[in-house]
Amino acid sequence: MALNNKKENLAQPQILNLDDDFSIIKKFIDGDQSAFKILVRRHKEKVRNIVYLTMSSSDLVDDIAQEVFITVYRKLKYFRFESQFTTWLYRITVNKCKDHLRKKNVRKIFMPLQEGGEVSHSVTSVEENDLSNIVMDAVSKLPVKLRVPLLLKDIEGFSYQEIAESLECEMGTVKSRIFRAREKLKTILEPLEKELIL
Numbered sequence: 001m002a003l004n005n006k007k008e009n010l011a012q013p014q015i016l017n018l019d020d021d022f023s024i025i026k027k028f029i030d031g032d033q034s035a036f037k038i039l040v041r042r043h044k045e046k047v048r049n050i051v052y053l054t055m056s057s058s059d060l061v062d063d064i065a066q067e068v069f070i071t072v073y074r075k076l077k078y079f080r081f082e083s084q085f086t087t088w089l090y091r092i093t094v095n096k097c098k099d100h101l102r103k104k105n106v107r108k109i110f111m112p113l114q115e116g117g118e119v120s121h122s123v124t125s126v127e128e129n130d131l132s133n134i135v136m137d138a139v140s141k142l143p144v145k146l147r148v149p150l151l152l153k154d155i156e157g158f159s160y161q162e163i164a165e166s167l168e169c170e171m172g173t174v175k176s177r178i179f180r181a182r183e184k185l186k187t188i189l190e191p192l193e194k195e196l197i198l
Contacts, residue, residue, distance in 0.1 A: 021085035029077050036076070040069055043086065046156065047093050053151050054097040056140040064100060068093050083165055090156075090166040094148055101144060138188040146181035149174050 021039065028035035044065065051064045071092050079088060139147060149167060152158040153174075160178075164171040 022081060025076060025079055025081075025085060029079075036073060039072070039085075043089055044069075046086075047089065049155070050090060050093050050148070050151060051097060053136070053140060053155075054094065054144055054148055055100065060100060064093075064096050068096050071096070084162065087158075087162050087165045090152065090158075091168065094167060097144070097148075135185075135189070138185055141188055142181055142184055146177050146184065149177045150181035150185070153178050 021042070024035045024038050024042075028039070047068050048061050048065050051061045051068075052058060055061070055064070068089070072089060075092075079085070139150065142150065149163050152163045152166060153160070158166070160171050160174050163174045167174065
């Protein structure tokens, strides 16, 4: 009997650790409001990264991220536990970004960096930036339908299936868009190739 009690005591802390999203969500649904704060802390930076790279602007990151988590808070009780929480969360994030893009002039958003020297500055001062910043700048110039799946695959490490679920499209479409994104990225980075090597 004592042995069984000991085993139960050993198992209990694992539940209280809240190591997985499902446990946190279940606690929130059961009425623990503090569990939602844990979810936000765990995923806030990833959501902000997606918003930043999707919108190509830092001005809207906090506002859209806040909208995302407000929506999550309102809808979390309907979460079905049929897929990863992050798949559901990223779908909401992408949709919020799309909503904002619809409200703006999409053509302006996807123009190259503002005229007035920023582009030439990024070319002439490549040595002042690290490789990561250069690549992120190039990614931000991709159309959103190519940028988002590339981001989810190469930065967040999602599988093709998870991306398809997040974006609500076919897996073949996801693979095609990621391939096209990588090809366009090569084209964008090609003028910087010599500087990158140096």
